[in-house]
Amino acid sequence: MRPVRTLSVIGTGYLGATHAACMAELGFRVVGVDTDPGRVTDLAAGRLPFVEPDLQPLLSRHVASGRLTFTTSVADAAAADVHFLCVGTPQLPDGPGADLSALRGAVAALTPHLSRPCLVVGKSTVPVGTAAELAETLRRDAPGARLAWSPEFLREGHAVTDTLHPDRLVFGLAGGPDDPAARADLATLRAVYRTVLDAGVPEVLADLPTAELVKTAANSFLATKISFINAMAELCEAAGADVTVLAGALALDDRIGGRFLAPGLGFGGGCLPKDIRAFAARAEELGAGAALGFLREVDAINLRRRERAAAMVLAELGDAPAGRRVAVLGAAFKPGSDDVRDSPALDVAAALHRRGVAVCVYDPEAVPAARRVRPELTYAGSVAEACAGAEVVLLATEWPQFRELDPVELAAAVARPVVVDARHALPAPRWRAAGWRHLAPGRPAGRTPVAPAA
Numbered sequence: 532m533r534p535v536r537t538l539s540v541i542g543t544g545y546l547g548a549t550h551a552a553c554m555a556e557l558g559f560r561v562v563g564v565d566t567d568p569g570r571v572t573d574l575a576a577g578r579l580p581f582v583e584p585d586l587q588p589l590l591s592r593h594v595a596s597g598r599l600t601f602t603t604s605v606a607d608a609a610a611a612d613v614h615f616l617c618v619g620t621p622q623l624p625d626g627p628g629a630d631l632s633a634l635r636g637a638v639a640a641l642t643p644h645l646s647r648p649c650l651v652v653g654k655s656t657v658p659v660g661t662a663a664e665l666a667e668t669l670r671r672d673a674p675g676a677r678l679a680w681s682p683e684f685l686r687e688g689h690a691v692t693d694t695l696h697p698d699r700l701v702f703g704l705a706g707g708p709d710d711p712a713a714r715a716d717l718a719t720l721r722a723v724y725r726t727v728l729d730a731g732v733p734e735v736l737a738d739l740p741t742a743e744l745v746k747t748a749a750n751s752f753l754a755t756k757i758s759f760i761n762a763m764a765e766l767c768e769a770a771g772a773d774v775t776v777l778a779g780a781l782a783l784d785d786r787i788g789g790r791f792l793a794p795g796l797g798f799g800g801g802c803l804p805k806d807i808r809a810f811a812a813r814a815e816e817l818g819a820g821a822a823l824g825f826l827r828e829v830d831a832i833n834l835r836r837r838e839r840a841a842a843m844v845l846a847e848l849g850d851a852p853a854g855r856r857v858a859v860l861g862a863a864f865k866p867g868s869d870d871v872r873d874s875p876a877l878d879v880a881a882a883l884h885r886r887g888v889a890v891c892v893y894d895p896e897a898v899p900a901a902r903r904v905r906p907e908l909t910y911a912g913s914v915a916e917a918c919a920g921a922e923v924v925l926l927a928t929e930w931p932q933f934r935e936l937d938p939v940e941l942a943a944a945v946a947r948p949v950v951v952d953a954r955h956a957l958p959a960p961r962w963r964a965a966g967w968r969h970l971a972p973g974r975p976a977g978r979t980p981v982a983p984a985a
Contacts, residue, residue, distance in 0.1 A: 535722045539564060539608035540615045541637045543574055543601060545690070545801070545870070546654065546683055547617030549586055551601075553694040554615075555593035557726050562608045563601040575601040582869040582896045585691040609644035613723055616653045616665075617683075620809075621801070627808035629658050638665055645673035650719045653680040656746050656806055658813035662739040666705050679704055679716050680739050682746035687800065688867025700724055701735045703742020750806040751826060756791045757798050758832040764794045764973025765835070774973030775955060794973050796879070796927060796953040797836040799864035801872040804830070837875050839972055840925065840953040841882040847923045847949050847970075853887030856946065858921040860914065861928025861954075862894035862901035869896040876927035877905050879953070884908055893917035895930055915944055922947045929956040938965035 540551040543565040551563040573580045577594040593599035618633045666678040680703035685693045706713030764774040774794045782789030807826045814823040861876040893911040911917035942948045948967040962969045
């Protein structure tokens, strides 16, 4: 095996920029390649163009040292020993499948420059079968290059930890265990991740299609668990039960566990929604659509939670919502990020706006991004500004600073002390004691949640 010294990262969006900086942290020389000149300019200057805790120091340090560079020229990455594909695979504009045009374009741009043996490693989330297609492209256009697949499992807000200290590393290899080329590919991957593996992170060896499926299956399972508890919230609303008590009781069963069992506004972002749709669409193409038919209901349940949150706000405004002021706290799809892709918070704010409600949105990080995608909404620079004169306050993203709000102080700013806690993030007894009407999906109004037994 040749020594691995230099890596390239093709695509420097959220995944690629994180991966590039973390690989530099592991001691490699890394060149990041992107077609967006503005993004490359920012990254090359050590400026992170999105919010991700702990990533900025890594980026600044390794750009300053010269270990990490960025370019718009694929030719500048040609000498790398390993090339990581980190391009986005968004939902198709006219269907549920994944748009692979950027990924295919990246491979097409890279192959003319691969004049010596190297390993190309896919990290993008793709429909099963994509790796086989790209492996054939490499065999045809860059015979010295080999393909492996090692999917990412990053959580926004925890991406650096998830890269440097993951819960597993999946290595998808082209060829069986007795194939010398596959063994060489595995040795290269182990060389790249030696520090991580030496820390005890489990290694999962797989063929290419299984490696592709690990990521989409994982995201689908998480989405299903989230939608399950939100389906229970729908039932609790109909039955007069309390979903928070129900969730707490389920969490005590070690076969179920409490992670991702928090009822609320549902999931969003650039991964789970588009991944489950693409997964189901690919199953249909393979003739196995019935196996993943349940994912359509998972998606539908998730979207209904947004409708339910909007309905709760409108019910508090009565028959004439037009012109009535509502504060929406949160625009990012989750705390710790400025990502507003498929954001439940912004969807609800936009739905209220369409009904004529005077919506004012505040988010600690995501207001600039939200303005770009929802310019019709009004934005505030603080919680106090957003809530001034509001008849309803909707908590839509569970930022820590929202959890810690003083209900007595905030009551002085609003026109009516009514809060719709769509994320079950606020201590209801404290808010009610301060005179607020506290509402949350899946819970009867006025009922205090019961803590599960220890």
